[in-house]
Amino acid sequence: MSGIPVRQAENPSTPTGTAMQIVVNGENTAVAEAISLSDLVDSLLLAGQRLAIELNGAIVPRSLWPEVRLSEGDRAEIVRAIGGG
Amino acid sequence: MTKPEPTQPLQDALRIAGRSYASRLLVGTGKYRDLEQTRLAVEASGARIVTVAIRRTNLGQKPGEPNLLEVLPPDRYTILPNTAGCYTAEDALRTCRLARELLDDHRLVKLEVLGDAKTLFPDVSATLVAAEQLVKEGFEVMVYTSDDPIIAKRLEQMGCVAVMPLAAPIGSGLGVQNRYNILSIIENATVPIIVDAGVGTASDAAIAMELGCDGVLMNTAIAEAKDPLLMAAAMQHAVIAGRQAFRAGRMPRRRYASASSPLDGTVV
Numbered sequence: 001m002s003g004i005p006v007r008q009a010e011n012p013s014t015p016t017g018t019a020m021q022i023v024v025n026g027e028n029t030a031v032a033e034a035i036s037l038s039d040l041v042d043s044l045l046l047a048g049q050r051l052a053i054e055l056n057g058a059i060v061p062r063s064l065w066p067e068v069r070l071s072e073g074d075r076a077e078i079v080r081a082i083g084g085g
Numbered sequence: 086m087t088k089p090e091p092t093q094p095l096q097d098a099l100r101i102a103g104r105s106y107a108s109r110l111l112v113g114t115g116k117y118r119d120l121e122q123t124r125l126a127v128e129a130s131g132a133r134i135v136t137v138a139i140r141r142t143n144l145g146q147k148p149g150e151p152n153l154l155e156v157l158p159p160d161r162y163t164i165l166p167n168t169a170g171c172y173t174a175e176d177a178l179r180t181c182r183l184a185r186e187l188l189d190d191h192r193l194v195k196l197e198v199l200g201d202a203k204t205l206f207p208d209v210s211a212t213l214v215a216a217e218q219l220v221k222e223g224f225e226v227m228v229y230t231s232d233d234p235i236i237a238k239r240l241e242q243m244g245c246v247a248v249m250p251l252a253a254p255i256g257s258g259l260g261v262q263n264r265y266n267i268l269s270i271i272e273n274a275t276v277p278i279i280v281d282a283g284v285g286t287a288s289d290a291a292i293a294m295e296l297g298c299d300g301v302l303m304n305t306a307i308a309e310a311k312d313p314l315l316m317a318a319a320m321q322h323a324v325i326a327g328r329q330a331f332r333a334g335r336m337p338r339r340r341y342a343s344a345s346s347p348l349d350g351t352v353v
Binding site for chain 1: 113114115116117120123136137138139140141142144152153154164166167169179182183184186187188255256282302303304305
């Protein structure tokens with residue numbers, strides 16, 4: 001995969017009532033059907049953190065996270081700032 | 086976010102993209118033992134501009150785990166997201182756009198497009214492509230490049246707000262390898278020239294500043310010192326000393342001695 005250099009993520013906890021597969025940071029992830037990006041962030045225990053999200057290659061502004069719904073096979077990249085030179 | 090720095094006018098401030106910064110030392114935040122050491126080292130360095138990398142969030146992260154931007158808050162430091170690890174212009178653009186979103190329409194970025202994992206030398210042609218596009222998209226681009234005066238000038242003409250030639254390979258600690266190229270870059274420039282990468286110890290930073298660089302950006306020299314906090318302080322002094330020496334104007338070099346004490350009135 002091109003793009004942001006990766007640090008391998010562990011498998012996130014799977015929310016209950018899962019119905020579809022998406023890919024989050026390169027990891028296959030089961031989530032509830034039509035979950036919103038906000039819900040995804042919550043389910044990954046990332047709420048309140050300073051993040052940016054790219055969905056299928058396009059950045060989704062934070063203000064739109066509550067209304068953007070995910071579909072089967074979507075690819076999300078969730079990034080943050082870490083130490084670097 | 087790119088915080089407007091000074092409330093009062095600063096003496097001999099570093100000016101980048103219309104903003105003034107009290108320190109000419111810029112520091113990276115990688116390679117530290119933990120976030121607390123990062124915070125203390127940045128503090129000891131006196132730096133106002135700190136670089137960060139943009140990476141995938143660790144999904145296994147426990148809630149409440151500290152975040153870099155909590156220990157280095159953007160209202161206190163100017164955060165300079167970099168494109169480290171990018172080997173194509175496209176990846177660098179993508180990283181900058183993510184950083185802009187991450188930091189609430191932040192424009193100031195450090196562009197680096199690498200050409201080779203062994204040397205981490207920049208891919209200059211890809212850097213030019215990325216720089217042009219980023220400027221077009223409204224980014225304020227501080228660009229890491231080779232110590233090539235022609236390329237440095239071209240990047241300036243493209244609209245980069247600072248040009249940052251390497252002193253030596255990233256993380257090498259070899260010091261300024263090509264003083265005359267750096268000097269040529271400085272002489273030709275109308276934007277700040279910041280030596281980025283390759284500084285190993287305080288004298289290296291002082292040399293860069295004595296050449297007339299507007300600033301020095303470093304990470305490994307501080308983070309990999311036995312005592313990073315002490316080295317951070319040393320670098321702060323070195324950058325200040327080098328800058329003052331540059332402004333003072335050094336004496337000419339002479340091959341032979343020139344007595345410091347007057348010869349008149351000697352008793353012998």
